[in-house]
Amino acid sequence: xxxxxxxxxxxxxxxxxxxxxxxxxxxxxxxxxxxxxxxxxxxxxxxxxxxxxxxxxxxxxxxxxxxxxxxxxxxxxxxxxxxxxxxxxxxxxxxxxxxxxxxxxxxxxxxxxxxxxxxxxxxxxxxxxxxxxxxxxxxxxxxxxxxxxxxxxxxxxxxxxxxxxxxxxxxxxxxxxxxxxxxxxxxxxxxxxxxxxxxxxxxxxxxxxxxxxxxxxxxxxxxxxxxxxxxxxxxxxxxxxxxxxxxxxxxxxxxxxxxxxxxxxxxxxxxxxxxxxxxxxxxxxxxxxxxxxxxxxxxxxxxxxxxxxxxxxxxxxxxxxxxxxxxxxxxxxxxxxxxxxxxxxxxxxxxxxxxxxxxxxxxxxxxxxxxxxxxxxxxxxxxxxxxxxxxxxxxxxx
Amino acid sequence: xxxxxxxxxxxxxxxxxxxxxxxxxxxxxxxxxxxxxxxxxxxxxxxxxxxxxxxxxxxxxxxxxxxxxxxxxxxxxxxxxxxxxxxxxxxxxxxxxxxxxxxxxxxxxxxxxxxxxx
Amino acid sequence: xxxxxxxxxxxxxxxxxxxxxxxxxxxxxxxxxxxxxxxxxxxxxxxxxxxxxxxxxxxxxxxxxxxxxxxxxxxxxxxxxxxxxxxxxxxxxxxxxxxxxxxxxxxxxxxxxxxxxxxxxxxxxxxxxxxxxxxxxxxxxxxxxxxxxxxxxxxxxxxxxxxxxxxxx
Numbered sequence: 001x002x003x004x005x006x007x008x009x010x011x012x013x014x015x016x017x018x019x020x021x022x023x024x025x026x027x028x029x030x031x032x033x034x035x036x037x038x039x040x041x042x043x044x045x046x047x048x049x050x051x052x053x054x055x056x057x058x059x060x061x062x063x064x065x066x067x068x069x070x071x072x073x074x075x076x077x078x079x080x081x082x083x084x085x086x087x088x089x090x091x092x093x094x095x096x097x098x099x100x101x102x103x104x105x106x107x108x109x110x111x112x113x114x115x116x117x118x119x120x121x122x123x124x125x126x127x128x129x130x131x132x133x134x135x136x137x138x139x140x141x142x143x144x145x146x147x148x149x150x151x152x153x154x155x156x157x158x159x160x161x162x163x164x165x166x167x168x169x170x171x172x173x174x175x176x177x178x179x180x181x182x183x184x185x186x187x188x189x190x191x192x193x194x195x196x197x198x199x200x201x202x203x204x205x206x207x208x209x210x211x212x213x214x215x216x217x218x219x220x221x222x223x224x225x226x227x228x229x230x231x232x233x234x235x236x237x238x239x240x241x242x243x244x245x246x247x248x249x250x251x252x253x254x255x256x257x258x259x260x261x262x263x264x265x266x267x268x269x270x271x272x273x274x275x276x277x278x279x280x281x282x283x284x285x286x287x288x289x290x291x292x293x294x295x296x297x298x299x300x301x302x303x304x305x306x307x308x309x310x311x312x313x314x315x316x317x318x319x320x321x322x323x324x325x326x327x328x329x330x331x332x333x334x335x336x337x338x339x340x341x342x343x344x345x346x347x348x349x350x351x352x353x354x355x356x357x358x359x360x361x362x363x364x365x366x367x368x369x370x371x372x373x374x375x376x377x378x379x380x381x382x383x384x385x386x387x388x389x390x391x392x393x394x395x396x397x398x
Numbered sequence: 399x400x401x402x403x404x405x406x407x408x409x410x411x412x413x414x415x416x417x418x419x420x421x422x423x424x425x426x427x428x429x430x431x432x433x434x435x436x437x438x439x440x441x442x443x444x445x446x447x448x449x450x451x452x453x454x455x456x457x458x459x460x461x462x463x464x465x466x467x468x469x470x471x472x473x474x475x476x477x478x479x480x481x482x483x484x485x486x487x488x489x490x491x492x493x494x495x496x497x498x499x500x501x502x503x504x505x506x507x508x509x510x511x512x513x514x515x516x
Numbered sequence: 517x518x519x520x521x522x523x524x525x526x527x528x529x530x531x532x533x534x535x536x537x538x539x540x541x542x543x544x545x546x547x548x549x550x551x552x553x554x555x556x557x558x559x560x561x562x563x564x565x566x567x568x569x570x571x572x573x574x575x576x577x578x579x580x581x582x583x584x585x586x587x588x589x590x591x592x593x594x595x596x597x598x599x600x601x602x603x604x605x606x607x608x609x610x611x612x613x614x615x616x617x618x619x620x621x622x623x624x625x626x627x628x629x630x631x632x633x634x635x636x637x638x639x640x641x642x643x644x645x646x647x648x649x650x651x652x653x654x655x656x657x658x659x660x661x662x663x664x665x666x667x668x669x670x671x672x673x674x675x676x677x678x679x680x681x682x683x684x685x
Contacts, residue, residue: 065430092409114403119573126581458592462584503670
């Protein structure tokens with residue numbers, strides 16, 4: 001019974017945090033791209049546009065939802081539903097932190113802990129093709145169908161190198177359970193964290209995985225399915241209102257999933273690069289204090305009078321979180337283990353998400369023949385070779 | 399059922415309910431005034447000619463069938479990776495033979511030009 | 517009713533309804549989706565038996581691979597024409613005979629199942645490590661079949677490209 005209650009609470013929490021992150025990831029993306037291009041980005045709704053996601057939700061909800069005459073109604077409605085639900089599902093097997101014991105309750109930070117975690121993620125991501133391909137087909141529009149076909153071919157082509165890039169760290173960890181994979185990356189080797197990307201020698205594998213991840217999530221430079229300037233918007237030309245928002249959310253949820261998987265497989269999951277738990281807690285606290293300090297500093301000469309109030313308020317909240325990390329480091333080690341795990345998992349995932357956004361602001365789009373050539377003539381053999389070399393060296397080590 | 403799948407089913411329910419609730423809530427607040435023009439296929443303002451379900455390049459078919467075949471190969475690698483330490487060098491040779499045969503196929507397909515998009 | 521029993525009936529219903537839909541629906545894309553549902557139901561049954569690896573592979577290969585290929589082929593043909601064609605022509609009587617024979621064969625097998633499956637065989641699912649168990653058997657006892665699979669796949673690669681690719685010359 002206790003297990004069921006804890007599971008319910010955790011499920012609710014994860015769903016809430018995931019959906020909030022989805023909304024704010026889009027704000028972060030707009031802000032980052034704006035700053036890359038020397039603009040300010042969303043600024044009017046709330047302090048520094050922080051309420052923009054809310055405004056977007058209201059806008060999308062109140063838009064007219066057209067279902068064109070010529071579409072196949074069942075699949076037209078089903079497609080965005082499938083896309084969202086499959087994109088959200090994968091997060092349930094990701095481990096966010098170590099097993100902890102707080103208030104006498106023992107639990108794993110993370111929802112499900114199953115033997116075939118990584119295979120389940122592969123399975124769900126292989127189903128992701130359906131949402132987009134069905135949307136393209138059901139819309140009965142030439143642009144949509146081209147987008148849907150392209151995307152299906154692209155996603156299956158990059159799924160192979162992705163699976164092969166995943167196989168290499170599995171040789172090191174000998175498990176399909178994501179929690180066990182993270183556990184094998186604990187500790188360090190002469191000060192270098194024992195993560196698969198460093199001591200496992202998977203730096204090449206990591207890049208292969210990330211490239212395939214970009215293609216799987218249909219992000220620039222692989223966003224051929226929606227290529228605005230040739231296919232208008234590709235597979236979702238005919239979608240409006242919340243159904244359009246569904247595809248949008250699915251894209252961001254998929255980004256979070258692939259970044260989490262990269263963190264777990266290559267970057268040591270929740271493990272801190274700083275060996276001692278107290279040191280790692282102090283580091284997290286310092287990061288928060290630095291952020292708070294920046295907010296206080298900017299509050300002194302804020303551009304708008306409103307910011308003179310909001311900046312210090314955010315500063316106080318963030319330094320409060322920093323204080324909790326300090327308390328975890330020195331007073332309450334059980335709490336410290338939990339929040340340090342979450343901090344490092346979150347930090348690594350967020351850095352990878354930032355790379356996604358950064359690349360979107362930097363690179364142009366591939367041509368379709370280049371994209372397919374790259375998948376089959378570079379990614380596939382390279383990932384295969386990476387796996388064989390890994391196997392060879394692991395066997396050599398005995 | 400093996401243990402540990404309960405949270406996945408719970409999350410499955412949430413993940414399924416969320417888009418349904420979102421779309422139904424939107425239905426309550428949004429306007430609805432469809433007109434004939436709005437409901438036409440969007441082709442940049444030019445009237446759509448013919449059906450979109452035409453004939454498409456056979457390459458899409460080749461790519462997906464090659465995917466299925468190489469995906470079967472990849473799936474065999476996962477149990478092998480899990481048992482890698484127990485199998486040792488024997489496992490490496492085993493998988494090398496397995497992959498070598500498939501790489502012959504890959505090279506043949508490449509020589510045939512089926513992997514070139516143009 | 518215990519949780520497992522409930523899931524057993526749910527997955528079985530999914531598999532059976534999907535199968536019926538595959539045969540009875542007229543639109544080919546609907547059929548493909550129904551077949552997908554049926555395969556999902558079967559995957560769920562694997563999971564109930566504790567065959568986690570098979571469950572994941574069923575989804576990755578059949579639903580994420582083979583069914584995508586089916587969808588491709590269906591999307592590439594003009595459905596409006598295809599759905600007007602007569603689907604079950606003069607084969608109906610022959611099909612009926614074959615189907616009845618198959619059903620009879622299955623039932624004769626089932627009636628002998630007491631002999632095929634002696635009561636002493638325990639059917640309790642493995643606890644944990646299903647993938648490891650599969651790997652242990654596959655890479656030692658069934659080494660030769662495993663290597664032969666790669667030759668089979670090689671033949672499939674050559675066959676599919678030859679069939680599709682006269683134009684690549």
